[in-house]
Amino acid sequence: xxxxxxxxxxxxxxxxxxxxxxxxxxxxxxxxxxxxxxxxxxxxxxxxxxxxxxxxxxxxxxxxxxxxxxxxxxxxxxxxxxxxxxxxxxxxxxxxxxxxxxxxxxxxxxxxxxxxxxxxxx
Ligand SMILES: Nc1ncnc2c1ncn2[C@@H]1O[C@H](COP(=O)(O)OP(=O)(O)OP(=O)(O)O)[C@@H](O)[C@H]1O
Ligand SMILES: [Mg+2]
Numbered sequence: 001x002x003x004x005x006x007x008x009x010x011x012x013x014x015x016x017x018x019x020x021x022x023x024x025x026x027x028x029x030x031x032x033x034x035x036x037x038x039x040x041x042x043x044x045x046x047x048x049x050x051x052x053x054x055x056x057x058x059x060x061x062x063x064x065x066x067x068x069x070x071x072x073x074x075x076x077x078x079x080x081x082x083x084x085x086x087x088x089x090x091x092x093x094x095x096x097x098x099x100x101x102x103x104x105x106x107x108x109x110x111x112x113x114x115x116x117x118x119x120x121x122x
Contacts, residue, residue, distance in 0.1 A: 001096040001109055002070040006061040007035055007089040008081040013059055015080035020063050023073050026114045029062040039086055058089060064096050064112045 008016055013030065020028055034055035041054035065073060074091055082088050101111040 001064055001099060001112060002067050003062060003064045003094040003096050004070065004073060004077065004091060005094060006077060006081065006091040007033065007058045008061060009083065009087070009089065010057070010059055012081045012083075013061075016061060016077055019073065019076040019080050021117050021119065023065070023069055023076070024114045024117075025063050025065045025069075025073065026112050027063070031060040031062075033058055033060045037087065037090070056087065064099055066109045066113055 006016070017028060035058055036055055041052060041056065043050050043052050045051070061077075063073075070093060074093065078091060081091075098107055099109075099111045100107055
């Protein structure tokens with residue numbers, strides 16, 4: 001299994017969730033975060049003075065999935081999250097050793113896969 005950890009713009013959440021749903025990923029964790037990339041934030045005028053804002057709000061997306069589908073998911077997520085402007089975000093891929101569905105005690109890849117679309121947000 002792999003975990004896709006992505007940092008995206010708020011306005012791209014629905015499109016990214018739709019990708020995960022299409023690909024049969026069984027769930028997602030979304031966290032409000034702040035971060036910066038290569039531009040190290042941005043500079044804003046406050047009462048005539050230049051103020052450096054180093055961290056901007058973004059969403060962190062964590063989704064664990066079967067290793068076989070991770071390449072497809074990453075490509076589709078990148079397309080869904082892209083505006084073409086700086087600050088579109090990043091996608092990281094991590095190895096996952098195991099997963100447990102607490103209710104049933106099942107382990108492994110069956111716990112992170114859905115047979116049918118759940119139509120999140122629709
Ligand atoms: N190396 C990194 N490690 C952890 N988080 C990162 C890293 N790079 C970017 N991020 C996260 O992704 C968010 C968006 O990054 P961003 O898209 O600005 O990356 P970038 O490399 O500067 O690309 P671009 O030049 O297109 O802006 C950041 O606010 C931060 O939360
Ligand atoms: Mg940047």
